[in-house]
Amino acid sequence: MARVKKQQKRTGSILLSRHRTASGIDSASVVTHPRFATTSALSSKAGRTVIRKHHTLQKRLSQAQAKNDVEAARTVQAEIEENGGLEKYQRASICGQSSQRGGDSSKILIEWIGEIQRSASRAKSGSSGTTTDHTIEQRLKLLEVGALSPDNACSKSPMFDVRRIDLSSRHPSIETQDFMERPLPKQGDEKFDIISLSLVLNYVPLPTGRGAMLRRTTKFLRHRPLDQADSPLAGSFPSVFLVLPAPCITNSRYLNEDRLAEIMNCLGYALIRSKLSAKLSYQLWRLNGDTKRGVFKKEEVNPGKSRNNFAIVLE
Numbered sequence: 262m263a264r265v266k267k268q269q270k271r272t273g274s275i276l277l278s279r280h281r282t283a284s285g286i287d288s289a290s291v292v293t294h295p296r297f298a299t300t301s302a303l304s305s306k307a308g309r310t311v312i313r314k315h316h317t318l319q320k321r322l323s324q325a326q327a328k329n330d331v332e333a334a335r336t337v338q339a340e341i342e343e344n345g346g347l348e349k350y351q352r353a354s355i356c357g358q359s360s361q362r363g364g365d366s367s368k369i370l371i372e373w374i375g376e377i378q379r380s381a382s383r384a385k386s387g388s389s390g391t392t393t394d395h396t397i398e399q400r401l402k403l404l405e406v407g408a409l410s411p412d413n414a415c416s417k418s419p420m421f422d423v424r425r426i427d428l429s430s431r432h433p434s435i436e437t438q439d440f441m442e443r444p445l446p447k448q449g450d451e452k453f454d455i456i457s458l459s460l461v462l463n464y465v466p467l468p469t470g471r472g473a474m475l476r477r478t479t480k481f482l483r484h485r486p487l488d489q490a491d492s493p494l495a496g497s498f499p500s501v502f503l504v505l506p507a508p509c510i511t512n513s514r515y516l517n518e519d520r521l522a523e524i525m526n527c528l529g530y531a532l533i534r535s536k537l538s539a540k541l542s543y544q545l546w547r548l549n550g551d552t553k554r555g556v557f558k559k560e561e562v563n564p565g566k567s568r569n570n571f572a573i574v575l576e
């Protein structure tokens with residue numbers, strides 16, 4: 262029993278090292294063995310507590326690391342492990358994805374692509390007088406960053422050819438990889454039509470790390486014949502599917518829809534679809550142009566005592 266406990270703790274610290282890499286603070290490159298743990302259900306309240314605590318501790322860890330405070334970092338890391346580490350956080354997130362608890366965000370992406378196809382079909386038949394059934398000629402190459410399982414809606418859809426990565430894989434079809442360390446594509450066929458960042462940006466503890474993650478997405482997207490005018494998907498891809506907890510946009514001192522749009526526009530993105538539910542903000546951003554070297558600091562855009570501090574900084 263004691264041995265099992267020790268093993269769990271060690272794994273937790275490996276997972277944390279990978280997380281530190283994600284925030285760009287510690288470049289230690291550690292590859293974990295894939296974990297195929299079964300998911301025992303957590304109650305909704307317990308799951309939310311685990312998730313909230315994990316985020317808070319990760320932020321404290323990053324702050325301690327930024328100050329080179331080794332002792333504080335060690336203490337926080339021990340607390341993260343006590344809280345179950347990334348493994349328990351992922352389990353809690355999987356429970357959150359179940360349809361009883363808000364569901365799988367990739368369903369919204371599929372809905373939107375269906376709408377885009379239908380409106381393109383209508384436009385085309387309106388101009389030619391004939392009805393055209395537009396289907397996607399080529400599957401869309403999707404990079405799912407922060408993939409928890411291969412069973413979500415986008416994985417089941419024939420529309421996509423999905424590549425999945427996560428800091429810690431829970432399934433053989435998910436690669437253990439930090440997106441911030443993924444080698445840059447050397448040629449077009451290593452790029453993607455869509456990158457999904459669903460509840461991943463808010464996992465990154467520091468505002469500068471979030472900006473860097475958004476900037477990095479632009480390097481993995483490709484413009485290809487889908488963009489040609491007769492494709493039903495012209496004007497919609499390549500893009501980033503960005504899902505955030507709603508309060509990151511609706512109740513932050515440092516971020517609102519306008520500020521996010523300014524940041525994304527600076528990176529060359531234009532908003533083509535969005536939806537706000539009670540819990541989540543879903544957005545589809547098309548990469549239109551070149552990234553500019555704009556700088557966005559942590560500036561108050563929405564003052565108020567009851568606001569949160571979620572921010573994105575572009576350096």
Ligand SMILES: C[S@@+](CC[C@H](N)C(=O)[O-])C[C@H]1O[C@@H](n2cnc3c(N)ncnc32)[C@H](O)[C@@H]1O
Nearest residue numbers: 283354407427428438439440441459460461464
């Ligand atoms: C809340 S879960 C999101 C899961 C799922 N995408 C969803 O929408 O429910 C966040 C996941 O993002 C992963 N993640 C965070 N930063 C990452 C990075 N830089 N590269 C790869 N995965 C990352 C974490 O390991 C974690 O499993």
